[in-house]
Amino acid sequence: MAAGMIITGTTGDWEVVIGLEVHAQVTSNAKLFSGAATAFGAKPNSQVSLVDAAMPGMLPVINEVCIRQAVRTGLGLNATINRYSVFDRKNYFYPDLPAGYQISQYTQPVVGAGKLYLYMPDGSSREIGITRLHLEQDAGKSLHDQHPKNTYVDLNRAGIGLMEIVSEPDLRSAEEAGLYLRKLRAILRYLGSCDGNMEQGSMRADVNVSVRKTGEPYGTRCEIKNLNSVRFVEQSIHYEARRQVGLIEEGGTVEQQTRLFDSDRGVTRPMRSKEEAHDYRYFPDPDLLPLELTEAYIDELRATLPELPDIKKQRYADELGLSAYDAAVLVAEKETADYFETVAAGHEAKLAANWVMGELYGALNKAVMPIAESPVSAQDLSGLLDLLADGTLSGRIAKDVFEEMFSTGRSAATIVEEQGLKQVTDSGEIEALVGTVLAENQDKVAEYKSGKDKLFGFFVGQVMKESQGKANPQVVNELLKRKLTD
């Protein structure tokens, strides 16, 4: 097992225990219990149905798409799917919660226990338990900056379907928590059940942190609410774990609290204590019947699951002969894997992997660009490799062509055509160049012949230069060898 995060205090070493609750917005055109649209960035209150606004007499009707997504996600997390689950009301007053209750699942969630695997940088792996996944409604948004005194409410988000995915307290470091989030996000994206876009709020995390001396029972935990980036999750854990250790070592006790992370100052602050915790008065929503799923329904969804990262990684290693490291990198994001597979479809896998992880990643990193926005499409990269394979391009020229493709977005064939970069394999043409080079460097030819073998590379370089890099290096080598031994 990879070493967890150990905090060395004045009284000894402390272990950090972390559990995550991730709220993932279900990818669906409509809300969980109404037909209103879910698009991001719409005009405030333009995507609100009578049900979302909790008008008198309105009733929720479950959106089947959201059920499918939750079940598929459960299957993707190797989890038990509960054939019988119940929607409950979680009651509390807040202006952005129009009904005065959120429809959620309390004691009987649609998905039960599952697991997720983390692959640590040192090559080891960790199994993280998933406690449950349940469906619930999102709330609206309170806007405090629209008026000097009043708060405005935007209900566009109100009623959007969320999957709350709860982990066991199996994580032992901020880094593991970060890996967990990235892995979970990758699985959701592979499944298409959540876009995982944390900036737009479609994925948010609540982090439970406690500390203990190794071997002791769990300490009292604090929950840090509503973190919207992997970096904040990691930062807040670092701060919170040290805060708790400091508190205990100074003779204090950790109080069970809900805390907020202040990203400007990098600290967590108390939001409310256990005593102030709401009594949500959960009870089964009488407007909705229990959700009953047939085995056939679950099987049908299981049969249509895409290949998920862990299985894909295995296949890349076993069938494509990629190293475990390369396979892990390529499957980490669905977009990368898709890209790679398109390129690898017509080419040797290792070559495709090298190009994707080498040239492409290099260029993308330099441009700080996600692969989805790459100016070089997978088809175009495949086209470049075609030209490499049929000898039209040399390896060196191919790299230049790639750079040109990346900066202009044009295809390899177009660039090669326009710039006349086609590799010269015609031995007559190359022979002429070889003749010129040898004639111009007769002193070096003499040195070579008297045993200075190293000069061979010099001749190759000169010929390539004369050909502006277009000469086929193999042909150049052969011709040079022949001429120099004449």
Place this chain on the structure above:
Amino acid sequence: MAELTDLTIAAARDGLKAGDFSAKELADSHIRAVESARALNALVLETPDRARSDATASDKRRSSGQSRGPLDGIPLAIKDLFCTAGILSRACSNILDGFTPTYESTVTANLWAAGAVMLGKTNMDEFAMGSSNETSFFGPVTNPWRREGDNRPLVPGGSSGGSAVAVAAKLALGATGTDTGGSIRQPASFCGIVGFKPTYGRCSRWGVVAFASSLDQPGPMTRTVRDAAIMLGGMAGHDPKDSTSVDLPVPDYEAALTGDIRGLRVGIPAEYRMDGMPPEIEQLWQQGANWLRDAGAEIVDIKLPHTKYALPAYHVIAPAEASSNLARYDGIRFGLRVPADDITAQYEKTRAAGFGAEVRRRIMIGTYVLSAGYYDAYYLKAQQVRNVVFTDFKTAFDAVDVILTPTAPFAAFAHGELAGDPIAMYLNDLFAVPASLAGLPATTIPAGLTDAGLPLGLQIVGRTFDEETVLRVGQVLESASSVTAEPEAWWRVD
């Protein structure tokens, strides 16, 4: 010819069809009746213009051969609990002050699609919480019936008191009601009319202001069983917008009124004999059984052993759901708002000003029974009781086809008589609540009068979705009892 307001729905339908009078004439008669009966406070909103235009449209359809069936041109009153598009819908609560929905409840939409004519919105207990129609923000409704030799105003029962009075005082040919724990049956019994609570899921709850979602059920209130059958046919049907609505075809309920109940088994549950119940109610019950026996039914003594737990369980479950359902009345988006400096104070002030005492009481009870530490002892226990009550009925229906009981343990009482004694008030629904908890169809039929001359009803409870048998037995009971007495129109101002 008698006044058009004296007609039944069935007779009006036939008269319209025969061309004896127009829908417009029928509507005008009822508009006048409504205007002359304001002393009863049965309607909280009159919509005469709407009624006239509905009626004119109906006549036009009829003259061009496009009549939409038995309800086309029939003037109805609508309980204020139903949301009606463009028309104030306030559940008789101050918290819905000025609330005019942009949408139409499924049940009323069905009625308008069937050609019915809207006379106005009827008074009711606030949010349907009450058994005397005294909790309405718009003041109490007065029962058209009076005790002999006693002019004290009596309550019409509740919560659908305004609807019951509108029908009993002949202000409308029929009215919609809703029944959560007797709110159709008890006022119908008090006012001497037919009230029908369908099986839970038979009529859509969409657009009906929610009281207790697992119990609420709209139904018709009429002067005859046939009228109830006709009106139910216009209200019922599957609604994909209500997840608890049932996808079953709507039968021709009127066709179920064959008058033949020979061989039918009628259960008499011993547990409905209550200490202190007036003997005249007991006698009427016996009489009802005799009438049905005389019509060829078999009378069977049955047991519903958990009956006595139904009322307490109801008064846990209904307020629990209500406490949550009524959380949306927060002064933010519609209805009353009492401004304050911060959001919590605004909630408190708005809700304190908007809700009456009975509604506040039930919200508090409901909040309490759902609270951490009390949930298992109250809400969960009550749900268990609900299950055994359902099982009692299920077992009983192995042996019988319908169950006959009194509708209420007493007749109409005076305004203020039970005010301040909520427990006594809750006893009104003692016999109505078990069928509500079990979701069963149940009707009340006017079967006789008390010694003081007040109407009494008998209740018939049927199997799930067997409205037809309930109606059939109801009509036999109706013709056997042949109650012809009517209240004197003392309220009329012409």
